Amino acid sequence: MGLVDHLPRAALGHFPTPLEPAPRLSAALGGPQILIKRDDLSGLSVGGSKTRIFEFVLGDAKAEGATAVIASAGEQSNKLRELAAGANRLGMQPILLLTGVTGARELTGNRFLFEILGAEVHTTPIADRFDPALVAELTRLCDEATAAGHRPYLVYHPGKTGTLGTAAYVSAAEELVAQFAGLDREPTHLFLATGAAPTTAGLVLGLRTLDQQLGITGVSVASPHDQSKAHAIAYANKCAELLGISRRIGEADFAIDDTQRADFSLPATRAVIEAIELFARTEGVLLEPTYTGKAAAGMIAAIRRGAFKPTDTLVFVHTGGLPGLFAHVGEFGY
Incomplete structure (x- = not known):
């Protein structure tokens, strides 16, 4: 029995979502190997986390x-x-x-x-x-x-529904671990966008409960480091109580990168636009400026500063959000 199987669930999406290699993106960045977890292909309306x-x-x-x-x-x-x-x-x-x-x-x-x-x-x-x-x-x-x-x-995320949202990504962690088992080498790090934080909290709780040792970085899209981390830890541990999981999440279980954060009302930065264009022009994968573009910019910056070896394998969790891209058309300078 899975960690969340006792909770009510409505069938809305297409799961498991693919875990796809991104060889041209990896090559453009000089390694490491990058895999994209395609939760943007989840199926409801235009998909997403x-x-x-x-x-x-x-x-x-x-x-x-x-x-x-x-x-x-x-x-x-x-x-x-x-x-x-x-x-x-x-x-x-x-x-x-x-x-x-x-x-x-x-x-x-x-x-x-x-x-x-x-x-x-x-x-x-x-x-x-x-x-x-x-x-x-x-x-x-x-x-x-x-x-x-x-x-x-x-x-209302500060209440019960935030905890249930966290549980959804505990389920996603179980899905990822099953996909990892079919790879020729173990992933060493995972990146995703961190907003309100239930998605990050659920993945951290699920992966750590399942004894996965890979690094996890949530790239904060708007909140400062300490606030973002505190919210994720709170959601994770509240969800652990709901699911009857004895594992508790702490500071050392994951990292928060807040170098890409910006108010949602501000135009996309050059780094975010470059990340969106790089994903699109190497893999045909579309990101957007508010969440996934910032997460990609954070991952790209980490690769370029030498945080990973060419032999490492990174997982980028694509949480969707395509319609938001069209609200930023004037920021790309085309």
């Missing part, structure tokens, strides 16, 4: 009899796009609260897809997900959904 997460979160919502799901995030949120798609698949109404909205509506990228997916969309100028005023807004939407005859389910 949130498909895996919402198999567990929406599985829990269905088990509780929910008929509407409510969540908040920014206008280009991959989470909200995948939530809306998954809710539609399972017959629930998606209700989205877009945060940090102060200007006119611009229908591009994920914001456009929210409309195609038929989500009920609300906006607020509040940007901080930990702001009590945002929680009050979400509570109001839950109350309105109840008054309209729905049984609402709130997706």
